[in-house]
Amino acid sequence: MAAGSSTALRYAIVGTGMMGVEHIQALQTLPDTHIVALCDPHAPSLAAARNALGVNRDAARVYTDVETMVAAGQFDVVVLASPNHTHRALAEPLLRSGAHLLIEKPLCTSAQDCKELILLEHQTRQPGRVVWVGLEYRFMAPTMQLLAHARSGVLGNLRMLAIREHRFPFLVKVQDWNRFNVNTGGTLVEKCCHFFDLMRLVLQAEPVSVFASGAQDVNHLDETYGGRTPDILDNAFVVVDFDNGARASLDLCMFAEATKNEQEISLVGDLGKAEALVTQGIVRLGLRADGWFQTNEQSVSNAELPSAIQHQGAHHGSSWREHVAMQQAIRHHTPTEVTLHDGLMSVAMGEAAHRSISAHRPIAMSEVLL
Template sequence: MGLSDLIRYGLIGAGMMGREHLRNIAMTPGSRITAIADPDARSRALAAECVPETAQLFDSADALLASNAVDALVIATPNDTHADVLARILDRGLSLPILLEKPACTSAEQLTWMSTALAGYTAPLWIGMEYRYMPPVTELVEEVRKGTVGDLRMIALREHRFPFKEKVGNWNRYAARTGGTLVEKCCHFFDLMRLIAEDEAVRVYASAGIDVNHADERREDGKRPDIIDNAFVTVDFKSGIRASLDLCMFAEGALWQEEFAATGSLGRVECFVPGHRGEEAGRHSEIEISFRQEKRQPERRIVEVDAQVLHAGAHHGATFYAHQKFRKAILGAGPVEVTLQDGLKAVAIGLAAERSAKEKRVVTIDGLTLN
């Protein structure tokens, strides 16, 4: 395929995140959505509205996979179904490029299965870690790579945001289906820690609670949602770099939704991303660099993001930028930047954090193995 060739995309899972992918694919030159699969009729109809051309609609992944209507797949089904969808692709002997939404999976058993079953998958397999591609985060990583902070020693990630949104059947309210908040939501942050540190995690300690959100909700069987809504997580890396996560899921009034910092022997680089209240107040994403030298003043700059790209999704433009790179990987013009192993290792840290919070102890990590 050449750089200008048309790529036909199929979407499996047409919920909120699936539709964000559709809007961003529609903005990507040389890309067309030709097939959408979801068992929920309303989700299929809403997804069809996101597509400029007419796409075939299917009520199952199997029907889409049998259609021969696509060149590449985006999988955005509920977290606990990712492994099953991938197994169906393997069973059919297909080798299509895949963008698999995070988290890659939800359990230690699925970690092992995916790592083994997909080891020989030859087509590009990209994990949807959108936070890597938020422009202010990209700039923070670039500053660390340039040596701005010197010898990196500490990473601090803070997200204070709104509660989980309602989804079909509210599947995202239960840890058995999501992997737990520290997997579902926070694999993004554990991926960023690995990306910034260029290192592997060895120890995790988490303190977390279910304190505020969803208290009046019940499933049909009467079960109350069991997902964490606030946490502190500390991650130790092999090199001695330490990272922390400060998560609050009942802080939608915060002007800054994300505040990330990397600190080293020479200085500190921070990025700030506004939440809904911050955007209403006219705030833009910012980068600030501060130095240990007393006479050198901090540098602060605004990070501009194209308005159309911003409005196409809920990840500050990141989904659009990720799709430009995924397209290049499909065409053989660029690498798979977020590999299956990246996705699995982020899940492993999340599972370790969930276990640590539950058992109130440090959990060690060796590759994908938790102890």
């Protein structure tokens, strides 16, 4: 295995549950891309991954632990898609292996673990080795269009970003790992790292403080696992102040599946407003100079997605775009678009929000990043 720029890339998938299979489906459509190893201790997950590989299933060696897979080698890129609380430990042998690495979000369940991984990456760094964090909401077509408006300057000085996610409850996962904060890092880390990442990306600024209110009011209260009731928050408001004076908010509700759009993002500058309605694939742009209630509405296109990905609908093709961009970075040394630092900051903002809920006060980012 090598952190070089070979043409054909051999992939290993570690954690072949729901997200591992989504990665397999995306990778299968890319040229010069071969899935050569699957690693998961859960036999049904391995069977599902082999099924997703179809006629290529016998080209992938199967492992039940990462150490054995690393010892066998023969891969160039690893996708780490195991549960959140396993990322820190599993990433260590993978970083030492020298392979390129995509780590699913959240990078780790705490800012401290993220910082330790960043240190380890420095210690094991090899020229040309790409380490990428799977914050793929950056690669959804409506978010990309919103970002294009933000970057074009048409909105002027960006002042307010409001992100609303109103959606269905957490899905059932293998061995129910996502029912407990100790495994996920808490909902505002697990789920909302995506949105904290978008806030930094859109506003091109760093968070200074976080204030939040939230609770577990509705979901999973009638479930028990080994005698324990899930403790994961299902609704919250979060307000973030940024170092350039901009502010952002997150409105999360996970018992709101009766909605038109899972995500609604609104960005306002001193010259105008842009909105992204993610499920509908609509982006609106309104400029103050054009008068009240004048907006230009545009349907975003997923035309570049291979038809197999368009029909799956999983994360609106963002996993596929993420892999295309990561392969560019590996093969052509373009910048890593989603860095370990981005992973750290998105986790730290979620951790700050959870601390704010417990402490009933704003939390300075310096308290979490110490």
